[in-house]
Amino acid sequence: MSTPDLEARSLVKRFGAYTAVDTLSFSVARGSFFSILGPSGCGKTTLLRMIAGFIAPDEGDILIGGNSMADVAPNRRPVNMVFQQLALFPMMSVGENVAFGLARRGVARAERVKKSAEMLERVGLGGAGHKAVDELSGGQRQRVAIARSLVLEPTLLLLDEPLGALDLKLREHMKIELKQLQAAFGTTFVYITHDQSEALVLSDHVGVMNKGRFEQLGTPQELYYSPATPFVAGFVGSNNKIAGRAKSVQGGIVELESAEGWSIHAQAHGAIAAGAAVEAFVRPEVASLGRTSSELPAGHPQYAATVESLLFDGANSAVLVREQKSRFEFRIALPQTGRFADLKVGEALQFGFDPARAVCFPVAGSPSA
Ligand SMILES: Nc1ncnc2c1ncn2[C@@H]1O[C@H](COP(=O)(O)OP(=O)(O)OP(=O)(O)O)[C@@H](O)[C@H]1O
Numbered sequence: 237m238s239t240p241d242l243e244a245r246s247l248v249k250r251f252g253a254y255t256a257v258d259t260l261s262f263s264v265a266r267g268s269f270f271s272i273l274g275p276s277g278c279g280k281t282t283l284l285r286m287i288a289g290f291i292a293p294d295e296g297d298i299l300i301g302g303n304s305m306a307d308v309a310p311n312r313r314p315v316n317m318v319f320q321q322l323a324l325f326p327m328m329s330v331g332e333n334v335a336f337g338l339a340r341r342g343v344a345r346a347e348r349v350k351k352s353a354e355m356l357e358r359v360g361l362g363g364a365g366h367k368a369v370d371e372l373s374g375g376q377r378q379r380v381a382i383a384r385s386l387v388l389e390p391t392l393l394l395l396d397e398p399l400g401a402l403d404l405k406l407r408e409h410m411k412i413e414l415k416q417l418q419a420a421f422g423t424t425f426v427y428i429t430h431d432q433s434e435a436l437v438l439s440d441h442v443g444v445m446n447k448g449r450f451e452q453l454g455t456p457q458e459l460y461y462s463p464a465t466p467f468v469a470g471f472v473g474s475n476n477k478i479a480g481r482a483k484s485v486q487g488g489i490v491e492l493e494s495a496e497g498w499s500i501h502a503q504a505h506g507a508i509a510a511g512a513a514v515e516a517f518v519r520p521e522v523a524s525l526g527r528t529s530s531e532l533p534a535g536h537p538q539y540a541a542t543v544e545s546l547l548f549d550g551a552n553s554a555v556l557v558r559e560q561k562s563r564f565e566f567r568i569a570l571p572q573t574g575r576f577a578d579l580k581v582g583e584a585l586q587f588g589f590d591p592a593r594a595v596c597f598p599v600a601g602s603p604s605a
Pocket residue numbers: 251256274275276277278279280281282283430
């Protein structure tokens with residue numbers, strides 16, 4: 237295996253008594269798109285700032301291209317950072333912005349102009365070099381910020397929520413552009429976001445961060461289909477969460493009973509004994525819907541429900557149903573056949589799901605877990 241571009245070894249960063257990054261170890265393969273996904277305050281920016289060298293870890297080490305960065309100043313590290321607030325220089329032209337880092341490195345003017353023009357070409361802004369920054373759209377400015385970093389040919393490009401300031405439509409568009417840029421340049425990207433859909437779409441690997449640690453590190457598919465912890469199941473993609481007690485465990489399938497008396501079956505993840513406090517997660521697209529029992533796949537438990545509300549969102553439309561007995565509100569993705577296009581609020585339905593595709597975790601700290 238080749239040397240990873242980035243390796244973190246037992247990194248710790250404390251602010252007073254508070255541990256912002258807690259004994260974190262991971263590595264990022266050369267040329268890959270790696271995302272760090274987590275809620276606000278979990279330590280993402282702190283981690284990135286340690287990689288860039290703006291702050292020093294209290295413990296542990298960072299290796300870039302196999303070399304320890306312990307005594308290497310930020311401007312000597314083979315990394316560049318793109319911030320949420322782009323900080324382009326408004327008094328410089330677009331081309332001068334891109335050439336800025338080269339000038340600081342002492343690259344001759346003719347070479348700077350050439351490289352800056354080439355880079356603008358590659359990010360789809362060929363010929364825009366003479367423009368003023370405020371003549372560009374938000375998305376174009378974002379591309380200039382990335383061009384300004386990539387022109388320095390860093391080993392690692394660190395991006396801290398670079399799409400956060402853009403409106404939704406532009407963000408969707410830039411998401412695709414970023415992925416294409418990364419593939420074209422082959423530079424290793426370390427990308428921070430709290431938006432799970434960005435992380436899933438863009439990344440080869442994602443570290444899901446919570447309270448200074450990674451709860452899981454895996455491919456987007458692994459996180460989505462095999463979440464390792466309840467936090468990951470709840471944070472990545474949409475999920476129905478049902479809490480209760482394990483009534484029985486048989487052949488790896490838990491029968492969970494909620495406080496409201498709803499019994500469901502789900503695949504056990506981890507050691508679960510009868511009586512333990514548990515929580516199960518069922519994806520909206522795992523459940524099927526029928527107007528009668530016979531419309532549902534045979535062999536799985538079925539539940540009676542009424543339609544609570546319709547959530548129309550084109551191909552991502554869903555329905556919220558209320559399970560009859562427990563009044564539990566459950567989200568089900570609507571099939572794209574249009575078979576349920578005429579559903580009405582209050583309508584009676586049946587639904588069910590394959591227990592093997594639902595996951596059940598013991599609740600941490602519960603006495604019998
Ligand atoms: N310089 C500092 N001094 C003291 N506490 C800090 C400092 N920098 C960050 N923290 C704290 O460390 C924790 C992690 O902060 P960090 O900025 O890394 O979070 P984040 O995951 O980037 O969040 P967001 O998504 O909101 O940007 C927070 O509780 C924050 O208040």
